Amino acid sequence: MTEDGTARLSLNQKTLNRCSLPEVVAECVRTGIPAVGLWREPVREFGLTEAAELVRSNGLRVSSLCRGGFLTADTSEGRAEALRDNRRAIDEAAELGAACLVLVVGGLPNGSRDLAGARERVADALGELAPYAERHGIRLALEALHPMYCADRAVLSTLEQALDLAEPFPESQVGVVVDTFHVWWDPKLFEQIERAGTRIASFQVCDWLTPLPADVLLGRGMMGDGHIDFPPIREAVHRAGYTGDTEVEIFNEEVWSTPSDEVVDTMIERYLRLT
């Protein structure tokens, strides 16, 4: 159980996917949650300046902005467009005062089977983006996604690989995300969390459910509903030196169709008990 109540809890807005940004903020205010995780699309819809003002005036931290990345394009146009979009994402993160910009690096380009090549292009693009991010005061956070997304979403598949990729950069420029859903199965998880140390830029939690739903993007469950043993992971992340927020990010049709106050109350209860 956490010792400081909800002082380090963050509500990722995707957990309340059907709510507007003001509704998400209102739930934080109602329950005393001090931080939110934001996504670019709904922020843009609401207005970037307006979103920044809304969270600031309500005293909320922005624990992360999701997401930059998608850096695997194998054409020069695709690559240039991805870099442009990532610079915009860094600008947005800066305006929001986000603790980091989460990068989902992208899958194989259409029709390509060159996994090693895609991984190299991610490393190259990171070299271009990291200095830009630092100049704007934004830390990039590399997110290893579960290996089942390797083909179509992220060729970055383990925490170890994320740390290898981050290693050439200062910690303040490039950190890593530890997301329980993506890494809980990894036999090297605890060793790699220890290795990560204060390079951990974001800690995200949700549970692994079985059977996986037909759309595997929606298998992220409420903590306690699935197979993940949270306390040892939380302890390892804290022991490694992470002092940031624990962000609850759930993609789940059942959660999304439940009234938001009910979801948030359950989330707080589970967070206090399990993570």
Next chain:
Amino acid sequence: MTEDGTARLSLNQKTLNRCSLPEVVAECVRTGIPAVGLWREPVREFGLTEAAELVRSNGLRVSSLCRGGFLTADTSEGRAEALRDNRRAIDEAAELGAACLVLVVGGLPNGSRDLAGARERVADALGELAPYAERHGIRLALEALHPMYCADRAVLSTLEQALDLAEPFPESQVGVVVDTFHVWWDPKLFEQIERAGTRIASFQVCDWLTPLPADVLLGRGMMGDGHIDFPPIREAVHRAGYTGDTEVEIFNEEVWSTPSDEVVDTMIERYLRLT
């Protein structure tokens, strides 16, 4: 492209899931495929002695028997029953003259979140089974399954972990399976294939399709239909010293509803071109 045609090709009977064992054997005979991969349930249905006689009289090798394992039970009864069943599987593999018995180690016991404990129990059980297998002339083959099956099917998730688990045992007792579907995403794949060397006991191929089907057990596709780049993996496996068969094992509703001769003809064409 392989240099020896289909001399090292094996048809896993699951690829023709709706066919009887004699029909699978007939397809091998028709096309000159010299080996089959067998499964315990259909073999038992047909009769163990009869199955052994059928493959032998048709001059086929048995490249593997699937499967033993499911060694994660956390009750003494469950554990004893699993060991009994695995000894039976070893006996069956011996009677069939199989090159190895594939072990799918099992997922988390019902309601358990103790992943580390489940993994330890697999190691313990292996210690009991390996000498028995050796006495019966059967090599155990540890199969790392894709991490998406960690909760419900196999807590053994990477080739590296399989090799760590196998390491205390002589190669002749405990080998590992390299199955492209399960390991293609792994950033350490080529390093670990090299490490495996002649501990590789079985090489299985099929493709990774997207989107994953609703039943993720059925996402195994025909080589060439998905995202896996086979030639580098095949070359690495051969360079490591593997001289056994390449077994095609496809679980896929569309393949299963295609006439078997068509499936086998396509399989041979793809095998010769891609693996």
